Amino acid sequence: MAWTGPTETPVSARIATLTPSLQPSERRVVDTIAADLAAAVECTAQELANRVGVGRASVIRTAKSLGYDGFPQMRVALARELSFLPSRSDDDNSVGLLRGTIEKFGHSLPRLTEALTEEAVTDFVAALHEARRVVIVAAGLSAPLGLDAAMRLSSAGRPAEFLQDSLAQQIAAGSLEPDSVCLVISGSGATKDSLAAASTARAAGAKVLVMTSFARAPLVALADAVMVIPPVSESFPDELLHTSRAALALVIESLVQVLLVYRGDRGREAREAALSLVEKRLKA
Template sequence: MTWTGSSDARPSARIATLGPGLQKTERKVVEAIAADRERVVEFTAQDLATWAGVGRTTVIRAAQSLGYEGYPQLRVALVQELALESATTSSADTVVNEIDVEATALSALRSRIHQVAARLDDTLAALTPQAVDGFLAALEHSQRLLVVANGLSGPLGLALVMRLNAAGRSVEHFADPFAQQIAARQLGPGSTCIVFSGSGASRPTLDAMAAAQEGGAQVIAITSFARSAIVARADVALVVPPINDSFHDELIHTSRAALMLLTEELVDLYVSRSGAQGRAARDAALTVLAKAMTDEV
């Protein structure tokens, strides 16, 4: 698999998305780049090969897997990325220093949120028009729709279910893995199973996918890593680069912010495409919410 997302996507976004699934030698190259981008931009292809402990042709293949014509084009992209980050970081540091000179918890929090916000620009970098259209078509035309999500991806699944319900789209959801598999197996042709997995390697989610496909249903995956078991087995995959820089960081410092943002916007797009029916469903949901609110103190 090579990069199929936006041509404007940053090298770091491409590495985070594709890196864990690259061949071992190519993975050494991209990990070396991620470890010290400032140093790598000064390297020739041979310099990088020597530093990573691989052959020069492996460096070229790694660059091509990331979607570049060759290593020189990757170097240029790295320079551009570092220049942009430098300008952004300088601006952020100025704001933090003006707000809080001392290293308080609040200033640390501001810094971390800023880092997350800076990476949100990569949210759509790996998406393809076919994947987005396939997702929306499933919402519009599937006879039955089942959402599966486990572990730290669980809240994403529940949020999608609630939003779709408010948009008038009937959807099924089960927290228990065995209930997920049973429901998935009974979907049948003309139905869709949407699965969430940030890592792309959740065993209960993979089992539900297999059950859905055994019954003849379509499977749509939403994940952070292009080279993952879930993407390999899905009929349609929406890949959102992780907020963190590596698969390891994604597991230890898990963030689902980008995935949540994507699904929120997709549901809004679905409502817009549904026309009067979508607006009527949303109005009905707002009516229920209005009745549940009170101005009493």
């Protein structure tokens, strides 16, 4: 018997309703899930199968019996259900929640550079330094990062262009030449507009630099140089619910500092000029 009720019914409720009618291997799967929803949502289908002691096919069959197209869809439903459970924090006031979020991010900081190599960072910085022209592409949740990167690069004496409109970004990318760079910033690495702009830049002969959170993202295949910055989320539900770009923002800021050092006297002169302008503005 498979689920035929409302699509919004939580996983735990479906389990409670259908367990008696499930096959023995499926009952073992749902018993494991029901015992610890938080642990189950962090598992792949194979990992859950190993935990239960059944084959991967049993896990997939269970997901379908519960009314989902497959295990990935059930996993998202589990994450949604968990997001509505009451907080278990001992400090649920506003400051406590704020502190907890920041501390969680702080704990993730050491892993932000774990996927980077000296060659990848050097190639990235050298390309930015040598490019005659830099166009930045960033859409969706990554769009604010595009503006931030353009401002920081410009203050380092490396002028960069960022247009808010995604079509305008693609048009600008298509106007690049072989001695130019298209810098694509995308947390998911799969945003349709960013992929289109990257492809357009490649077709124009420009070098494509990609900053993303996932090593196997579609954008990676279009890149001449890649910096992979792992997401700060510690769990699958966190990544779905928050899709933070804080890690990318921090790395962009740090990358500009590396660029300043790489540019030597030109970098120092650019920084001094920027600081002088700020000083004049403050005196006005």
